Amino acid sequence: MEEMNGISGDDVSLSIYNRKIYFPWGNDIIIYDSTLRDGEQMPGVAFTPEQKLDIAILLDEIGIKEIEAGFPAISDREAKTVKMIAEQGLNARILALSRLKREDIDAAIKADVDVILLFIASSPLHLKYKLNLSIEEVERLIVDSIDYVKDHGIIPSFSTEDSTRTSIDILKRFVKIAEETGAKRVGFTDTLGCATPEAIEFLFSEMYRFTSLPISAHLHNDFGLSLANAITALRSGARYACATVHGWGERAGNVPLEQLVMTLQYLYGIDLRIDTERLKELSDLVSRYAGIDVPKTQPFVGDNAFTHESGIHVAAVLRNPRTYEPVDPSIVGNRRRIILGKHSGRHVVETKLKELGIEVNDEELDIIMNKVKELGERKGEVKDDDLIKIIFKVRRSHE
Numbered sequence: 001m002e003e004m005n006g007i008s009g010d011d012v013s014l015s016i017y018n019r020k021i022y023f024p025w026g027n028d029i030i031i032y033d034s035t036l037r038d039g040e041q042m043p044g045v046a047f048t049p050e051q052k053l054d055i056a057i058l059l060d061e062i063g064i065k066e067i068e069a070g071f072p073a074i075s076d077r078e079a080k081t082v083k084m085i086a087e088q089g090l091n092a093r094i095l096a097l098s099r100l101k102r103e104d105i106d107a108a109i110k111a112d113v114d115v116i117l118l119f120i121a122s123s124p125l126h127l128k129y130k131l132n133l134s135i136e137e138v139e140r141l142i143v144d145s146i147d148y149v150k151d152h153g154i155i156p157s158f159s160t161e162d163s164t165r166t167s168i169d170i171l172k173r174f175v176k177i178a179e180e181t182g183a184k185r186v187g188f189t190d191t192l193g194c195a196t197p198e199a200i201e202f203l204f205s206e207m208y209r210f211t212s213l214p215i216s217a218h219l220h221n222d223f224g225l226s227l228a229n230a231i232t233a234l235r236s237g238a239r240y241a242c243a244t245v246h247g248w249g250e251r252a253g254n255v256p257l258e259q260l261v262m263t264l265q266y267l268y269g270i271d272l273r274i275d276t277e278r279l280k281e282l283s284d285l286v287s288r289y290a291g292i293d294v295p296k297t298q299p300f301v302g303d304n305a306f307t308h309e310s311g312i313h314v315a316a317v318l319r320n321p322r323t324y325e326p327v328d329p330s331i332v333g334n335r336r337r338i339i340l341g342k343h344s345g346r347h348v349v350e351t352k353l354k355e356l357g358i359e360v361n362d363e364e365l366d367i368i369m370n371k372v373k374e375l376g377e378r379k380g381e382v383k384d385d386d387l388i389k390i391i392f393k394v395r396r397s398h399e
């Protein structure tokens with residue numbers, strides 16, 4: 001395999017079939033994080049202003065270039081929080097969401113953000129049942145809103161909501177008007193997470209050819225395709241991709257930030273200049289503030305992401321971790337865990353005992369092995385404390 005950015009080394013060993021794939025924006029791809037907006041729309045989650053600021057600061061330190069800090073129109077407190085984040089002087093640009101309504105835009109202007117993400121639904125379903133607006137009425141709103149944002153010296157971005165259920169002709173009509181009025185970027189959304197990667201490829205390629213504005217992608221995960229769709233959107237010409245920590249957001253959520261970063265940087269060799277070694281720290285912070293545990297199996301940041309139990313795996317990992325870990329856990333700030341249980345082999349029990357500074361003879365090891373497997377069958381996991389108790393018992397019965 002051709003090495004990509006020198007990432008195949010002692011710490012990384014990826015599929016030999018991975019190839020350098022062409023991304024129109026290459027290393028200039030920008031991930032914009034929406035943990036503070038869409039992430040907070042996860043049922044049951046509400047961050048305090050201080051928590052939002054902490055998360056924004058950490059995102060900025062890690063190298064995230066854009067932070068969607070909130071939806072200022074929803075409340076005074078939200079608007080103040082967005083303003084507080086905007087006033088921190090972070091390197092990241094601060095974005096705020098706004099409907100095509102004067103009061104929304106005013107709230108975003110007052111919050112002093114760099115970019116206002118104007119959006120309006122474009123699908124026939126939403127136009128009829130949600131907005132009760134005609135295409136012509138939407139067009140007038142697009143012009144008025146972009147003009148208004150521009151007049152206040154803020155960068156206008158224009159997105160259609162529910163783009164993947166909107167005809168390409170309507171999307172082009174809206175984009176053309178937005179571009180002519182002075183939008184600086186346009187966004188397309190898979191609001192229901194119901195598009196295939198092929199549909200995303202069609203939509204974004206078509207729009208990449210159609211407009212000279214940079215394109216952003218806001219994608220949901222209802223079918224579990226958000227990450228694949230984000231990669232596809234970027235391959236098809238998008239420059240900006242929205243993500244949230246753990247993919248947390250409305251319903252089944254969004255694109256998981258840590259997976260998008262790792263996939264782009266390691267599987268596709270794109271240099272996003274993001275400090276991946278703090279991804280676990282970011283995950284812990286967001287989980288603590290959201291009051292929601294990270295699923296153990298969450299890629300990269302979950303407790304099980306680098307945990308080994310089965311004897312065969314553990315023995316191999318102890319000889320060379322790359323046998324069962326594609327990247328070293330330190331790359332994402334996680335750590336390796338060796339768990340004893342019913343699948344444990346002799347080698348790992350011996351290693352564990354050595355770690356604990358306990359010496360046993362062969363006969364004792366046989367008995368300990370059996371007890372570990374027995375307890376593992378019953379409890380699933382044998383913790384260090386359990387192992388020490390087992391050794392105690394075995395020794396006592398021998399005295």
Ligand code: MN
Nearest residue numbers: 038191218250
């Ligand atoms: Mn969303």
